[in-house]
Amino acid sequence: MDFDALLASVRGPVGQKTLVVTGAGVSLASGIPTFRGPDPGAVWANDVTEKGTWAYFKRVPHESWLWYLKRFELARGAKPNDAHRALAAWEQWQRRQGREFLLVTQNVDTLHEQAGSQALVKVHGSLDRARCTQRGCKQGPPSGTLPMAELDFGPLHADPSPESVPRCPACRSRLRPHVLWFDELYTEHTSYQFEHVLRTAKYATLVVFIGTSFSVGITDRVSEKGLLNGARVISIDPSGVSPHQGIQVVAERAEVVLPRLVDALAA
Structure with missing residues (x-):
């Protein structure tokens, strides 16, 4: 998927509901190693x-x-990088458009909060x-x-x-x-908001995965065909490899393509 197609997908129709799921790759440019x-x-x-x-x-x-x-x-x-800041700006753009937006992160760092994201679920807990x-x-x-x-x-x-x-x-x-430890369930604690994430995924019209290896439970559940009701699904990953059939890939680093995306939205 090229940049123009990504931009068109994010702009989408009036009333678009967007779910973004981030993994460790979004914090790599901030100096935090991935798993x-x-x-x-x-x-x-x-x-x-x-x-x-x-x-x-x-x-x-x-x-x-x-x-x-x-x-x-x-x-x-660590400090937020350009990807974290762009995601916060994307959320603000969605709000100005009167659209629903939820950012779900697998990361336990606090970089999304530091960057200004508010519609945020930390589905694996928080280091603080x-x-x-x-x-x-x-x-x-x-x-x-x-x-x-x-x-x-x-x-x-x-x-x-x-x-x-x-x-x-x-x-x-x-x-x-x-x-959240590897031998525990998402239902262990209410702050993981697992059911809220699944409900949001069910009604989302656009789902964007960023910097995730699709190797943990939440990405498997959100990307299930039976859960997503016809949503367009995109993965931003520099490898350019699609993890599942039907997921379009933007072969760019998040800290490069996301600032360009929000600049184009604001233009």
């Missing part, structure tokens, strides 16, 4: 399917926390939040979280052990990162 991508910093090979699990946390909660904190620190120093492991606690599932900035990781860094893992201020159970 599965071809970039040198990709962490997929680092036993992610073992360490990114509830089972691993239960076995060695201190090692789980240290593994996540290392990645979180890298993400905290933690939650209690005790279900029903006000700081835990199904809906509770607390700011990561309020936690003291000094004891954990000084003497890593299960006993030095931060505790919930409400019930003293262990705290965990507020992220």
Whole structure:
């Protein structure tokens, strides 16, 4: 798909409902390694399917926390790139047109928020939040979280052990990162807004995937033919490879093509 066809699809008919789904590729230009991508910093090979699990946390909660904190620190120093800013501008253009728009990100970084996106669902959680492991606690599932900035990781860094893992201020159970692990379900926490995403996908007339490998549950569900009711589906991916039949590909980097797109919309 060339740029003119992309622009025409985004402009679309009056009343178009747009769903955008972003993956790790949209944050690569901000210096955050992907999980599965071809970039040198990709962490997929680092036993992610073992360490990114509830089972691993239960076995060695201190090692789980240290593994996540290392990645979180890298993400905290990152800044939004041109793709993040363009997506926020795209949302504003949609609003001015009186059109529905939802941005769903698989990323746990905070770059979309920093760039100004408001119609945003973080379907895999967020690195700036933690939650209690005790279900029903006000700081835990199904809906509770607390700011990561309020936690003291000094004891954990000084003497890593299960006993030095931060505790919930409400019930003293262990705290965990507020992220969706590989052995968990999207229904684990209401903030993932899984049902809202599926409802939006069902009624969307345009679905755009950006920087995703289509290797996690949310992309599989959203791209299902039985869910999408005749929506045009586009993937922005520099590889130029279509992940599924019927998905048109824009072979460009997101940080290059998206600013050009919003400039054309505003013209």
